[in-house]
Amino acid sequence: MRRTFITLSVLILSIAASCKSDRFKETGTGITAVVQSKQVTIEFLTPSIVRVNKHLIEAQPEKESLSVVKSPDKNTKVNINEEGDDVILSTKKLTVKMDLATGKISFFKQDGSILSQEKLNGSTFKSFDDAGKDSYMVKQGFVLAKDEVIYGLGQVQNSSLQQRNRTIELKNSNHDITIPYICSLKGYSIFWDNYASTSYSDNESETSFESIGDCIDYYFMYGGSGEGTIRQMRELSGQAPMFPLWTLGYWQSKERYKTQFEVVDVLKKYRELQVPIDGMIQDWRYWGEDSVWNAMKWDSKRYPDPKQFAKEIHDLDAHLMVVAWPGFGPLTDQYGEFESKNMLINFDTWPPNSGTKPYDVYNPKARDIYWDYLNRGVFSEGVDAWWLDSTEPDHINVKPEDFIQPTHLGSYQSVSNAFSLMHTTGIYEHQRQTTSEKRVFILTRSSFAGQQRNAATSWSGDVVSDWNVLHDQIPAALNLSVCGIPYWNSDIGGFFVWNFPGGKDNLAYRELYVRWLQFGTFCPMMRSHGTDTPREIWQFGEKGDWSYDAIKKFIHLRYRLLPYLYSTSWQVTSEGKTFMKPLAFDFEEDKKVFDLEHEYLFGESFLVCPVTESMYTNYEKKDKKYVNACENFNGVKNSTVYLPNGCSWYDFWTGEKINGGQLIEKNTPIDVMPLYVKAGSIVPWGPDVQFAEEKGWDNLEIRIYPGANGKFTLYEDEFDNYNYEKGKYSTIEFVYDDQKREVIIKKRNGTYNGMLKERVFNIMVVSDSNAQGIENGQNSIAVKYTGNEKVVKL
Known part of the structure; x- marks a missing residue:
């Protein structure tokens, strides 16, 4: 009797499998199915990345992606089940459900909560003559939650950080870098894999992409967090290699130098x-x-x-x-x-x-x-x-x-x-x-x-010198960064100086230039460039002049940050991280930061709030020109800064510790930009140098910002070749225990040619009585280090 039951069970399973194969075909990494005159392919590349491709049955397009380099991982286990009209594909990270009657596809977390879904009947193909070739205008609509926060679409200079309730033509131009990609604070992202000019539209009924194409082709990625979406996009489209150390220094340019001399x-x-x-x-x-x-x-x-x-x-x-x-x-x-x-x-x-x-x-x-x-x-x-x-x-x-x-x-x-x-x-x-x-x-x-x-x-292209344009650079950079593009910069001071008669000699322009340069100090590349007026530092005065001194101060600050910058570059390459990111990526529980477009995080530690409004020049904007500047730049002005909830923050300049979750007023004289460091941060402080490799890092200051546990990995290699790809580099991890007031300098991992054998780390705890801004701090603890673990009591 028991054997009969087993035989009957096998028969039932065989019939079920037969029914399943009539409606879709398993491919090993997903399925293909014909639904409403369309062939639909759902293919998992990894447990977190899934490709959706749709084309009309009569068409058999062959497409090799220009952007995607990731191949399907054959080891990805995909469980496939059929429930009524639904076929359900699940991995350990993501569940995808397709209605075999309508073709609608939905995406879920493993706990069953919905991430996103296609709009019902949201896949459309309209015949289109593409230069004599029979093609289509293809469109895919999605339904987002009403309060969902969306970033992305590349560098679109529209003053906005969020991309909800917008219609944008995604077409590359001098000022716009358009990428058909969105990411949600729910932890997922969508890449529309199409290279034609694309219409993006978000309204109450749908969020859609529409382009010329032979097929609908998109990738749905679940990263679990904002920064996780960047990591997934890099896995899909390629990792960012390391730049040389010297690229993180200061760059001088103009339109144009006319001789080699x-x-x-x-x-x-x-x-x-x-x-x-x-x-x-x-x-x-x-x-x-x-x-x-x-x-x-x-x-x-x-x-x-x-x-x-x-x-x-x-x-x-x-x-x-x-x-x-x-x-x-x-x-x-x-x-x-x-x-x-x-x-x-x-x-x-x-x-x-x-x-x-x-x-x-x-x-x-x-x-x-x-x-x-x-x-x-x-x-x-x-x-x-x-x-x-x-x-x-x-x-x-x-x-x-x-x-x-x-x-x-x-x-x-x-x-x-x-x-x-x-x-x-x-x-x-x-x-x-x-x-x-x-x-x-x-x-x-x-x-x-x-x-x-x-x-x-x-x-960001040949942008105009203007305060509003300076402001717009920040959300434009952040939205490009979340698309997986980690390195960005702008022409410091703006390219065209039309709005400032006299250029560098106009005090109103000097104020704008100084503030733009302060912002540029906290961009992945720091580069001064433009037309109409020269930009070298001596064009803005001499030592003792407010503009000259402020410019020099921030260039020096950039160089003191080189160990932090280079280590962040390694995180970009090895961990899929990014330099510039919206505050919401680290503080998604604080809704006040969702639309905060003029502040951002720089690496893991710094909160940057560039000054994007004139404070010192009493100008008249006449005929779109900034004129009649005053000459008094000695008074102290204020900027309003929001510090996200969830941690404490340190004023970089004073060492003052401030609770998050509040608006504050920060004194911002012309040589100060609001800059804060997250409690628990460990920041390596480089030597005072004239060029990036002038001095070795054998006597670094390590700044500890107490109030939370923290860690930092110092990365070093040969600085300008590809030996790091062969494993020729070293890392040293610093771990701070706030309760024990203890720093552990862990054993160094790795070796490379020219690596320091002995060095000193000067450990300094930041406070309002022990912080010198750019200068080295006081009362540091000198620790000799030869590569083995050290424990430092503070």
Whole structure:
């Protein structure tokens, strides 16, 4: 009788499996099913990342993602069950349910609580002629909770941190870096894997993405927290490699230095004034006239010896970044070769009326050719880093037919947003193939999902010098950062100084410049650049002048922070973290920070509140110009700062300890920006240097901010090669026990060439009587350390 029961049970299970296979097919990592004339594929890449792909049955699109590098992990265990009309796929992290009658897909945490869901009948395909190819306008709608907090969409300069109740055309431009990606404070994110201009819309009925495409293709990721969503996006689209230490120093640029001698003389003057600097930037036209735009050759009259140029920069302990563009003038060798091989995209790019055309970045052979010229003409001369300008690219004299012309990967309109991604891919991959002794460092005006893997840092474009624009940089940077792009900066002082007659000589502009530079000190890259007026420190006065002294003070502060910055970079690379993040990512229980767009967290310890309003200049804004500035910058003004609830905070400048969860007034004279450190933080304090590698880190101050337990990992390597990828680096973990008032310096892990064998850590407990701001603190405890664990009683 028992054997009969077993046989009957097997028969029932076989019938159930047969019924299941009639409605969907298991693939090992998910399922495929046909629902309402659409083939739907649900595929788990990891237990936390799932891909949803939909296309019409009659179409069989083949798509290889430009952004996604993660392959499905075959070891991911996916449990699949059928309940009525629902098929339910579960992993240890995430549950996905699809209604086999309607096709609606919902996403749940393992405790059964809903994360997000598609809108019923929210998947639409509308026929579209894509440059003669039968395609579609594809749209997917989602239903979000009414009070759900959403960030993302890239660098959209709309003054907003949250992206609810907005309609935005996601199209890369000079000022906008658009990424079809949103993340929720519920701990999940959605990446719409499409490279065409995309319409994003959020309203009471739905949140949707709509683009040209052969299929609906998106990734749903569950990270469990705000920062967890960044980690998932990096796993999906690629990790960010380490930059050299020197890239975290100060950079000087302008539009433009006109000879190699001018660049070297600027650097020499910085050294004479003893103002720290690590990078000089050569902007455009070093090649000559616009007809040979971007020739990747040096004008022999103004740059007679490029190798000597780079050598003089290096002999002054700095590095050289040189601009390169994606377009070529009609008289360049590159233009001729690309044209003969049908590798130009036929529209006008910068500069106007020059006949300059961009190359087909989507073609790998074209990227090979581009690097060959760049390497022979520029990189081989000793250049250290790249400024890849106009990577949207600029599009001048726009005509409808420009968008329907073919590229290597399809019509230009279908892949336009990925231009920068493909262009930087070519530079990164080719330089890595050329040498491992010099890390790739790219500054680029545009970006797209996955570009962090190309060692690229983005900047916010040719923004106008204005207080409102300065304010808008903060939420723009934060929303780009949450999309997985960790490195960002802006032109300190703004690019165009139209609103300030007299430029650097206008006291109103000097105030704006100083405040912008203070913000730039707490960005991943600190770079002064612009047109209309020069930006070198001596243009703002001399020692003793308020503007000069304030600028020098914050450049010195940047260099004291180098051990903290470099260790944070390692967290970015090894743990999927980020430099700049919204306060809500660490304080999601405090609703007051959800829309707080003018403050942010910098690494794990600092709360930064840039001053984004004029305090000292009594100006008249007449005809959109700032005029009639006063000259008194000695008085003390105030800024309002909100300190999030959930911990205590220390005023960086005074050491005062303040409870969170309150608005405070902070004195902000022209040389002070509101800056706070979270209780429990451990901050390494570097030596006073003129360039990043001037002194070793053999005598670091370790600042302890009591009031909570804390830990920090100090990361060190050879600073500028790829040996760290082979394990050539070291980490030292510091752990602070607040109750015991004890610091444990743990055993050092790892080794690298040139590693310090002996060192001293000067442990200092911060308080209102023992805090010196930028200067070294008092009453520190000197601890000799040779790599073994030490316990320090405070």
